[in-house]
Amino acid sequence: MSKLECNIVQDLLPSFADSLVSEKTEEEIKEHLSACENCSGIYNEMVNGENIEQKEDKKEINYLRKIKNRNKKMLASILAVFMLLIAIAFGLYSFIGVEDAAYSVNNIYVTDHLVSAEILLFSSSNHITKVSAKEVDGIVTISVKSSLFSLSKKDSADFAFIVDETISKVQTYDGRVLWENGEAISQKINDIYNAKVKYIGDNSAVSHLLSAININDTLKCENYAIHLLTDEKPYGLEIYDINSYDEMFSSFTDESYEQKIKTCAFIILACIENADFVQFEYTTPGGMEKTYKLTIDDANDYLGVVSKGENIKDFANSHWELKTLIDTVGTQLLISSQFEYIPYLIENEEIVDKISNNPIDQKYLDIQNNTPCFDIPHEYENYLEWAEAYEKQYKIIYKTILDYAENIPDSKDYIKEDLIEKIKAIEDYGKYNDRIADLFYTCESFVAGMGSNRQGTYCWVYLCEAREKTLRLAELAYFLNVDFEWVEQ
Numbered sequence: 001m002s003k004l005e006c007n008i009v010q011d012l013l014p015s016f017a018d019s020l021v022s023e024k025t026e027e028e029i030k031e032h033l034s035a036c037e038n039c040s041g042i043y044n045e046m047v048n049g050e051n052i053e054q055k056e057d058k059k060e061i062n063y064l065r066k067i068k069n070r071n072k073k074m075l076a077s078i079l080a081v082f083m084l085l086i087a088i089a090f091g092l093y094s095f096i097g098v099e100d101a102a103y104s105v106n107n108i109y110v111t112d113h114l115v116s117a118e119i120l121l122f123s124s125s126n127h128i129t130k131v132s133a134k135e136v137d138g139i140v141t142i143s144v145k146s147s148l149f150s151l152s153k154k155d156s157a158d159f160a161f162i163v164d165e166t167i168s169k170v171q172t173y174d175g176r177v178l179w180e181n182g183e184a185i186s187q188k189i190n191d192i193y194n195a196k197v198k199y200i201g202d203n204s205a206v207s208h209l210l211s212a213i214n215i216n217d218t219l220k221c222e223n224y225a226i227h228l229l230t231d232e233k234p235y236g237l238e239i240y241d242i243n244s245y246d247e248m249f250s251s252f253t254d255e256s257y258e259q260k261i262k263t264c265a266f267i268i269l270a271c272i273e274n275a276d277f278v279q280f281e282y283t284t285p286g287g288m289e290k291t292y293k294l295t296i297d298d299a300n301d302y303l304g305v306v307s308k309g310e311n312i313k314d315f316a317n318s319h320w321e322l323k324t325l326i327d328t329v330g331t332q333l334l335i336s337s338q339f340e341y342i343p344y345l346i347e348n349e350e351i352v353d354k355i356s357n358n359p360i361d362q363k364y365l366d367i368q369n370n371t372p373c374f375d376i377p378h379e380y381e382n383y384l385e386w387a388e389a390y391e392k393q394y395k396i397i398y399k400t401i402l403d404y405a406e407n408i409p410d411s412k413d414y415i416k417e418d419l420i421e422k423i424k425a426i427e428d429y430g431k432y433n434d435r436i437a438d439l440f441y442t443c444e445s446f447v448a449g450m451g452s453n454r455q456g457t458y459c460w461v462y463l464c465e466a467r468e469k470t471l472r473l474a475e476l477a478y479f480l481n482v483d484f485e486w487v488e489q
Helices: 006-017 023-035 037-095 187-194 203-213 254-271 296-303 312-316 319-338 349-356 359-369 373-378 380-406 410-425 434-450 454-479
Strands: 103-110 114-121 127-136 139-147 156-162 169-172 177-180 225-229 236-243 277-283 289-295
Touching (some): 006 023, 006 037, 023 037, 103 139, 103 169, 103 177, 114 127, 114 139, 139 156, 177 187, 187 203, 187 254, 187 319, 203 225, 203 254, 254 277, 254 289, 254 296, 254 312, 254 319, 289 296, 296 312, 296 319, 312 319, 349 454, 359 380, 380 410, 380 454
Parallel strands (some): 139 169, 236 277
Antiparallel strands (some): 103 114, 114 156, 127 139, 169 177, 225 236, 277 289
16 A cells, blocks of 8 residues: 555646656656545546546647638738739739829910910929820810820920810819910919909908919019908008018019009909008118009009990909919000100200100000000010001111211311211110110010910110110100101001
8 A cells, every 4th residue: 555645646646647756756656646536536536537538638729720820821812803903903003094284385376276285394304195185065175195104205295176166275183274265374363363362351262362473473572461441431451561672683673663563463353352452651672762553443443444334353263364464464554654754855845745746656656545454465476566666666766866977067077977876876776775675574474474475575665675776766866966767657
């Protein structure tokens, strides 16, 4: 019989089952288990229970492995489908592309049934994949698609589209108007049109409109302040603390600055639906403090639209009408201010009045003033005829002065020779000068910068040059008491 008691054997059973006891202890435990049913039953339960647990653990492990393998297969399938979709999307993007709004339209040409243009992407990394268009009720909408990985490698494309209906407007898919009623529409016009204000009390909307007009750059000022007068009618907008910083442009005069102020006033008054007036308080580049106020009545009188049952607000009804307003006001303000004769040599009021009211100006200014405002941008031929009349007058005055110099008494030969030499030096009418160059750049930045047709700008500058040279020569003739005839009008 074993010498070990039951309680000791039961404590040693776990070690015994794992073969962690000595040989002598192992023999004693075996002897005890063979003789003790209670301890033998505990041992068997211990051993068999562990096996069952191990089997269950194994089953669980196998099940988890199956789940894991199934998930791996599912994940692989999902990944494969995802990669396929990416491949398809990449292919579509590469060959078809996506809608692109970042492009310019150059050399646009429109007839009743044809529109053609050059499309140029702003981004050099993208490439055009497709240019298309559709027409609805005479409105042609251009669509441009581009891709980063296109095989075409084209950042520009020539485009032509023929329609059955008469074309009235050409626009991009996002609503940017490119052409309307015979006129190309600039991005500047689009920005201003899209910034129109319904209620003058909307401070943020008014600020957005002034930003679209680009007051800071247009008026060459670092900052300005606004005051909305909305308590009672008339409703108005005051813009003040405007100080020009024009130190880089010698041609930027007080006169040209005031032209810009007035043009901005017309645009603002047209684009704020319930505004009754707009007022500017500003300091010119020459340091003069001035105030300019434009009311609806003043604007309507200037434009001459009341008789047609219209007012300045009607100019904001479309992109084309807004462009017409800017062209009309800009051109007329330039003419009315720049065509004031400023004497160079003399202060004789009679002579100044004779030059200021010369028959050439009187004929063409009458035509200009009697031309309906909507037609002015199309009257460039008027400028050319005006300039040609001055060219003819120049030749008449030149010959008169030269004859005068050549007939100076011989006793004054030293003066005569010098005078004849200088007169002959100005015989070339087409000779350019710095004064006209400055005028040109002033006009171009003022007119073309506000969205006007450059053709009109060039014609107008050509007229200014012709007039400037001719009237200066006429002034010299009158100074010398030389008689000449004005060309018949």
